[in-house]
Amino acid sequence: MPQLSERTQRFLTRYGEMASHWGLNRTECQIHGLLFLSPKPLDAEEISKTLSVARSHVSNSLKELQSWGIVKTVHVLGSRREYFECLPDVWEMMRTVVAEQKRREIDPWMRILKEAAADLDDGSPDGTYAKHRVQEMLGFFEVFSRWYEELRRLPTPMIRRFLALGGKAIGLLGLKG
């Protein structure tokens, strides 16, 4: 994929703009998008040329994408070069992204709340109230976090079936009472 069609350019532009709210910057997202659409692995040089981004920047971005676990290196026989590809399975990819998001956003946030609950309570009425409020918020995250941690261990097909049930699960589980 040396030259990009106009359509692909259009897509990568939006991909970069949109996904940059997800913890990666615009270029990193575009690189990922490029790999996502590419039928074969690409090397850093190609990526650099295709997206008109400095070679060093591509290198750093790829490192970041690898640290997220959504891009892997591939080696081709007879070439010293490293090639890159993104996870072939979309569900695997999304699971990875969600897991990283949790690790990088939710977990630190819960740590902050925990510390704050202890710290805010200075004995005054307002302090006690504040502590109480923070604990309420922490409670939400703990329930949610525990739920997620249990679900994430399950294999993808099971999750798919689970999600497909939607709200019906509630009825089936007898949670209406």
Place this chain on the structure above:
Amino acid sequence: MPQLSERTQRFLTRYGEMASHWGLNRTECQIHGLLFLSPKPLDAEEISKTLSVARSHVSNSLKELQSWGIVKTVHVLGSRREYFECLPDVWEMMRTVVAEQKRREIDPWMRILKEAAADLDDGSPDGTYAKHRVQEMLGFFEVFSRWYEELRRLPTPMIRRFLALGGKAIGLLGLKG
């Protein structure tokens, strides 16, 4: 809450830094944090002074918080002023935040993917492959989105019981086979 204790300041600082990844900017988050910890509603003037933020900025930020639905206005008898408070129930608040996040991030993203799936396929093998990939990603979001839309209609206590089950739900639903 005219003056902030050092502890509260510490908390609001972190609250602002952390939560600003969630679609609101730092000050908006701090204002929300302040209201969240406050036992009584506050007016814009107080907020401005307490956080040392320009009055106009507070005004705009409050509007934004209201548009998210996580801050409400309250009127006090005998005063023309508007007072502000955040949703009292934390679970209600988090549900609102999640709903807004979906509306502002996921839904547009799905629209982009839909358009791109049609656009990318120029008849070439690479184009066909790209379309296929985008559809895979779209598939993930559609399953997830449908699941969420069904769950969100249920009352909070039901959701809590549901989440509390964690991975056990899978077994109970007979999804292991």
Place this chain on the structure above:
DNA sequence: CTGTGCTTCCTGTAGCGACTGAAATATACA
């Protein structure tokens, strides 16, 4: 030990978004 391919580090630049402060506008009551 030398060239090649890649990564890491550093510096400078550009652009974006947050924020201020002031001016313009709107609303409520005396």
Place this chain on the structure above:
DNA sequence: TGTATATTTCAGTCGCTACAGGAAGCACAG
């Protein structure tokens, strides 16, 4: 109508982050 209160709007400033591009470092093949 005048005064006090609120919101809206906007120009200007500031800081942060992305990014380019070059220089040095590293690893390996010959």
